[in-house]
Amino acid sequence: MLEDVFRDHWGRVLATLVGFLGDIELAEDAAQEAFALAAERWPRDGQPANPTGWLITTARNRAIDRIRRERTLLAKTEQLERERRDLSQEPMDATAAFPDERLELIFTCCHPALALEAQVGLTLRTLGGLSTEEVARAFIVPFETMSKRLARAKHKIRDANIPFAVPPEHVLPERLDAVLAVVYLIFNEGWGGGRVDLAAEAIRLARSLVELMPDEAEAAGLLALMLLNDSRRAARFRGGELVLLDEQDRSLWDEAQIAEARQTLERSLALRGAGPYLVQAAIADLHTQERRDWDQIAVLYRRLEALTGSPIVTVNRAVALAEIEGPAAALALLDDLPLDSYLYFHSTRADFLRRLGRDEEARAAYARARQLAETEPERRFLESRLNDLTPPAAGC
Amino acid sequence: MKYALLAYSDPDSARERRPGEMHPGIAAVLERPNVSGWMRLQPAESATTVSLAARKTLLTDGPFVDSKEFLGGLIVVEADNLDGALALAAELQELDLTVAIEVRPVLEQVHRGA
Numbered sequence A: 001m002l003e004d005v006f007r008d009h010w011g012r013v014l015a016t017l018v019g020f021l022g023d024i025e026l027a028e029d030a031a032q033e034a035f036a037l038a039a040e041r042w043p044r045d046g047q048p049a050n051p052t053g054w055l056i057t058t059a060r061n062r063a064i065d066r067i068r069r070e071r072t073l074l075a076k077t078e079q080l081e082r083e084r085r086d087l088s089q090e091p092m093d094a095t096a097a098f099p100d101e102r103l104e105l106i107f108t109c110c111h112p113a114l115a116l117e118a119q120v121g122l123t124l125r126t127l128g129g130l131s132t133e134e135v136a137r138a139f140i141v142p143f144e145t146m147s148k149r150l151a152r153a154k155h156k157i158r159d160a161n162i163p164f165a166v167p168p169e170h171v172l173p174e175r176l177d178a179v180l181a182v183v184y185l186i187f188n189e190g191w192g193g194g195r196v197d198l199a200a201e202a203i204r205l206a207r208s209l210v211e212l213m214p215d216e217a218e219a220a221g222l223l224a225l226m227l228l229n230d231s232r233r234a235a236r237f238r239g240g241e242l243v244l245l246d247e248q249d250r251s252l253w254d255e256a257q258i259a260e261a262r263q264t265l266e267r268s269l270a271l272r273g274a275g276p277y278l279v280q281a282a283i284a285d286l287h288t289q290e291r292r293d294w295d296q297i298a299v300l301y302r303r304l305e306a307l308t309g310s311p312i313v314t315v316n317r318a319v320a321l322a323e324i325e326g327p328a329a330a331l332a333l334l335d336d337l338p339l340d341s342y343l344y345f346h347s348t349r350a351d352f353l354r355r356l357g358r359d360e361e362a363r364a365a366y367a368r369a370r371q372l373a374e375t376e377p378e379r380r381f382l383e384s385r386l387n388d389l390t391p392p393a394a395g396c
Numbered sequence B: 001m002k003y004a005l006l007a008y009s010d011p012d013s014a015r016e017r018r019p020g021e022m023h024p025g026i027a028a029v030l031e032r033p034n035v036s037g038w039m040r041l042q043p044a045e046s047a048t049t050v051s052l053a054a055r056k057t058l059l060t061d062g063p064f065v066d067s068k069e070f071l072g073g074l075i076v077v078e079a080d081n082l083d084g085a086l087a088l089a090a091e092l093q094e095l096d097l098t099v100a101i102e103v104r105p106v107l108e109q110v111h112r113g114a
Helices: A002-021 A023-045 A051-074 A078-089 A103-107 A116-128 A132-138 A144-157 A171-192 A200-212 A215-232 A257-271 A276-288 A294-308 A311-325 A327-334 A343-355 A359-373 A378-386 B024-030 B082-095
Strands: B001-010 B035-040 B048-054 B058-060 B071-078 B099-103
Touching: A002 A023, A002 A051, A002 A103, A023 A051, A023 A144, A051 A378, A103 A116, A103 A171, A103 A200, A103 B099, A116 A132, A116 A144, A116 A171, A116 A200, A132 A144, A171 A200, A171 A215, A200 A215, A215 A257, A215 A276, A257 A276, A276 A294, A294 A311, A311 A343, A327 A343, A343 A359, A343 A378, A359 A378, A378 B058, B001 B082, B024 B035, B071 B082, B082 B099
Parallel strands: none
Antiparallel strands: B001 B071, B001 B099, B035 B071, B048 B058
């Protein structure tokens, strides 16, 4: 219970501390002390009126004490001297309004000068409030590895002076893209496992982004996309078996989440959004309609193709085209796509071939897809598709 | 804060330039007040590496890191933060596309006037 409260405050508290102390490690240590103190006191004395303010002030005081201690021990540098001066001018009031600097923090954590895996880990640790151990578990790497990875990133931020700031206008679009890519990567990682609920983490992060950057259409687009995909989570598996969209039990879809997604989508459209996340969200929305408007879906996939130039999008457009013009036209669209190591390329092709009655070729394509499958449910699903085909003629 | 920009050149595409001959755009960037100093180096073939082998000084012909690209020059710049240094590096890189630039924060530096 208290843990949930902490999770909600962590990013906010840490961000303010990083802004104030100029160092993520120092801020983390101070925040941890403050949260430990809260865990001890709040259940006994009750939660303070302004918990965020209380946590920030407490952490700040701890950090100052520590800096002073170290300063006397090591005759610390001018920078700390300056910080001390700044502090003495500021009142230590737990009810004072502290600037919300989560946005600065997320742009620091997702700075392209850091390795992508470090960006992802750091974002989950600092803004998501996951422990290093949870982050390690989520990405199935040993604790030591994750711990080193995070430490190295924090040191680079400090030593190379990666700015703690929202990027200026002229680089904002590309830097925001990097942030959104990290959030979406966290979300997609969440589909695979269920070790730590990364999909929920990504949605939380995106909600904060939309709150902090209300004018960014793509942030809203990404949130809508993730909400829509996640809303069908409970229906995607039945008894451990993968269930395709058409066969899903719609009563298992999260209606409240779909409603939130549609609102977010509207908002993104109202901001004149036209980026890839918004287009994908619009497609996902069309897929949740009872009767699917395949023409509209195909049009949007074409737009997405133009935006991303990705052959994976072409595979999706082929699926829509198969509904409109039939599997032969759709199959032609897949010719020569450079996607031999992409499972859905082969399973989609196999499906078209099966519908055209070209069972031998379908069998080969399903077999290739099965080789590429990474999870048991996927493998079993492809297996059952293979079994549904007419058996090869005797002697083959 | 100071950053070192280490410019690596590709010998195949980097034209041989004599001292004083420099891309005019790059020369203009190097004139800026936030550039604390710079130097161009002779090609890697002229390098001699001093190292230690069996407790004795060993001289080897050639650069320490043996790669196709060679360290062709070094620029020290003053910037508010990494983004400032990266922006300058990107600007230089766009002027001469054959060059890759490694940006490193400077730990300590002494500069005795030239």
